[in-house]
Structures are given as C-alpha cells and as structure tokens.
Amino acid sequence: xxxxxxxxxxxxxxxxxxxxxxxxxxPVRYTSDLAEHHAVRQGAGLFDLSHMAEIEIDxxxxxxxxxxxxxxxxxxxxxxxxxxxLLLLADGGVIDDLIVYRLGAQKFLIVANASNxxxxxxxxxxxxxxxxxxxxxxxxxxxxxxxxxxxxxxxLEASSLEFEKPLEELRYYRIMGxxxxxxxxxxxxxxxxxEDGMExxxxxxxxxxxxxxxxxxxxxxxxxxxxxxxxxxxxxAGMPLYGHELSRDISPVQAGLKGVVDNTKDDFVGKDxxxxxxxxxxxxxxxxxxKRAPRAGYAVLDSAGQVVGxxxxxxLSPTLGYPIAMAYIEAEHREPGTQLAVDVRGASLPVExxxxxxxxxxxxx
Amino acid sequence: MSNVPDSLHYTTxxxxxxxxxxxxxxxxxxxxxxxxxxxVFVALPNLGDAIQKGAIVGEVESTxxxxxxxxxxxxxxxxxxxxVVDTPxxxxxxxxxxxxxxxxxxxxxxxxxxxxxYRALIGE
Numbered sequence: 001x002x003x004x005x006x007x008x009x010x011x012x013x014x015x016x017x018x019x020x021x022x023x024x025x026x027p028v029r030y031t032s033d034l035a036e037h038h039a040v041r042q043g044a045g046l047f048d049l050s051h052m053a054e055i056e057i058d059x060x061x062x063x064x065x066x067x068x069x070x071x072x073x074x075x076x077x078x079x080x081x082x083x084x085x086l087l088l089l090a091d092g093g094v095i096d097d098l099i100v101y102r103l104g105a106q107k108f109l110i111v112a113n114a115s116n117x118x119x120x121x122x123x124x125x126x127x128x129x130x131x132x133x134x135x136x137x138x139x140x141x142x143x144x145x146x147x148x149x150x151x152x153x154x155x156l157e158a159s160s161l162e163f164e165k166p167l168e169e170l171r172y173y174r175i176m177g178x179x180x181x182x183x184x185x186x187x188x189x190x191x192x193x194x195e196d197g198m199e200x201x202x203x204x205x206x207x208x209x210x211x212x213x214x215x216x217x218x219x220x221x222x223x224x225x226x227x228x229x230x231x232x233x234x235x236x237a238g239m240p241l242y243g244h245e246l247s248r249d250i251s252p253v254q255a256g257l258k259g260v261v262d263n264t265k266d267d268f269v270g271k272d273x274x275x276x277x278x279x280x281x282x283x284x285x286x287x288x289x290x291k292r293a294p295r296a297g298y299a300v301l302d303s304a305g306q307v308v309g310x311x312x313x314x315x316l317s318p319t320l321g322y323p324i325a326m327a328y329i330e331a332e333h334r335e336p337g338t339q340l341a342v343d344v345r346g347a348s349l350p351v352e353x354x355x356x357x358x359x360x361x362x363x364x365x
Numbered sequence: 366m367s368n369v370p371d372s373l374h375y376t377t378x379x380x381x382x383x384x385x386x387x388x389x390x391x392x393x394x395x396x397x398x399x400x401x402x403x404x405v406f407v408a409l410p411n412l413g414d415a416i417q418k419g420a421i422v423g424e425v426e427s428t429x430x431x432x433x434x435x436x437x438x439x440x441x442x443x444x445x446x447x448x449v450v451d452t453p454x455x456x457x458x459x460x461x462x463x464x465x466x467x468x469x470x471x472x473x474x475x476x477x478x479x480x481x482x483y484r485a486l487i488g489e
Contacts, residue, residue, distance in 0.1 A: 034428065035403075291405060
C-alpha cells in the first residue's frame, strides 16, 4: 500500500520529485539536493516529515511504563523536555530509535521512524500490559513540518503562529504548545540536520495552511527541501539512520549509543544486553579524498586487503567537499587516523577513520 | 515532463546518441539526470579505448546514487568530455549540450530508439 502525507498534492503542485520511503510517496527533492542541503546549513529549509509515526501515551503509570519499555530514564524528563531514546529487544537489538517528548505529568509523545511504526506500536502496546497506561498510534492525526537552519527561528517568529512562550526561550530538545489559527500545535526544538531548527506538529487538516504560511513568511530566504538532503545533512552530523546504522542485529554499544542506555534503572527491556556487543564490529566515521564516495554495502579493507567491515551510509559531503561515510568495522581498527580502504566498485579507495560527527555547527555564543 | 529532443536517438539505459558520420556522441538523458539528482562525480573512459556495446565504460555519481554509463555502440573512444569531469553539474544543467560524455567512432550502428519510443519508455 502506498501512503501519502496530508501535503502530497501541495508537493505535486510545487513540482517535487518523489521517492518511495517507508511506504510513503515523499518528496526526494524540489530542485537540487545540493542547493537544498546548503540552504539548511546557511539559511532555512522546509521539510514535510508527516510520514514519521506519532505514538501518544497517557496514564497514571506512564513514567514507570516508559522507564521499563525504553532504554533511558524517561521519568527524569520535566514537562516540555525531549530525549533521544531506544526501543530495544530483550537481546539488546534495536527495534527503533525514537524521540520522546514529555507533554505533561501523565502524557508523553513518542516520534518513531515511519518504517518501524507498526513494530514500535506493537512493542509498546505489548509492554503496556499490567500498567495503567494507554498507548495510541495517532500518526494519521498529525502532520509534522520541520523548519531547519540558522534562519528557521527568525521565520517562525515573523509568522502568525502563537507560542506558549517566546521562541527564544525554547531550548534545544524542548517542546511547547501553541496555536495556528484555530489549530493546536506543538513546536519542538529538535531536528535531524545538525542545525538549529524546529519541528512543528499540527493536525493533518491544517497542514497545508501552515505550509503556505511558512512559505509566504520565509519567501526567498526559505528553501523547500526533500529527503535526499535530509540524508546528507544527518550523515554530516553523524546521526544514525535506522536500517543503516541501527538494526535488530546491532546493540547500542556498537553504535556508540551507550549514553542512551541507562543501566542504573531497576529493569527495562534490553538491560545489560544493550551494553554487550553482538559482534566484534563498531560504528566509525570514514573520510576520503577526491569525489568518489563509499556507499552503503561496500566492503572496508585493511592494508592487507582483508575485509574488516562494511559501509552503512556514504556520500560526497556537500558541506565539506570530500567523501564521508559511516561503517561498522572490526573494533581493533576503530582509532581515528587508522588508514583503511573501501572497495568502490572494484577500485580501492584509501580512507581514514574519523571521529563522528563530521560536521558540527558553530554554537551561538 | 522532461525534454526529449527529436533530433537524437536513445537507449533503454537512458542515454542519448547523436550520430554524425561515423562518430556517435553519447550523453545521459534529462530524465536520467533528474532521477540521479545533482551529479557530483563523472568517470569517463580513456581516449583510444576500444569499447564493446553494452559494456560499462564510466560512471555518473550524484550525492544520492551511482549511475553507470553503458556503451550504446561498439567502437573507439575518440573524445571524452573533460569539462564534465571538472564541472559534473553540467550533466544536470545541459544534458544534451555541454553535458555530453564521450564520442565513439563506430563501424556499425545498432538499433536505437527514436524520440517517440523513448518518450513512451519513460511514460511521457
């Protein structure tokens, strides 16, 4: 079944090129992957992320439930705070990576990957047995629009959106309520680009009006963006993508996500197993010279030509101008500066292990 | 709708061929360039290379994916467009002009698609 977001006909009218992503017809680009990428680094980009799954959880025992169902201490969140978290299997494998937002004393919103919507809902509902909580998949009720880049906040401030408090007081990984006309919105300072930016949740029926409002206010300083640049932006920022860097066969410790696992909690699904590697390979960054990029699936070789790993994501970095990649490699080669090679369609490309991320934005002083 | 000039021949690998005497100029179609996205790397065969029809003779790589260049005719590479190697985005901006890839001297021209057949292939 092919799904469309509430903004599909808007994208069509605006001339987007589409790709199938997790069963959704999504804009892959409007004009140019590179122009869209640079716009987010230097100005502002507008994304439709309505394919992402929203799961709402309410109830008197919501804190205890989420602490037992997820990898880190969700009960420690204050109202309006967000946290990156993992939904693990008992053996430590990753069902999905999530953002958890605390909306109230007994109310949380989880954003899961579109590709894992059913698996995440199913696991959470199964784990809710015995807790006084209700787990609801409300993905189809919500549209999600991201405004990302150094110019994003200025555009939102100039818009007709009403916020619970001034946008400048919304810190990174926080969420607040608001309204757009008669529609209720949630605005979070989160994203997947490595830049400052906001993600706005709005009822699906009002998505088109919000998209138009942001386009009008943003004018020439706002660029419509597709998923192609979202991928290169997150890769530069060293952020994992489920299905590439994360899977049921990889434990968080291998992915460099030990910090997302709180093993001091009494018990949770995946406790202890999450900190044990499922193989001898770990996630690293790779950089190369030239223009030819390592791609997902390509073999990583040591100096003797032995296969010591596999690339999971790679591209010619639009911001940096040289090829970057993430790869799982044998842990003995993990030190930054280690010289390895990638088999690029039969040609050996010299690469160097590099600490993640490849790119960090300059923090506002 | 992508541009499919009537004056060119086409292949099912989304390449165009301009025949002038015994030399075929080869490039990728606008449809192919659009599907790839921004082209950031082009690898071409060397001058004088003898190439077989259907062989992979080069690559056109975008930020998103890799496209292979298949030889639409057998023959000898008599020119390779070094300008697109230096500025690969020419493949996007002018696929049928400055974005050409190679010129091949051939002895025999295989069956190629005309513009109408290629438009049908890409559903336009």
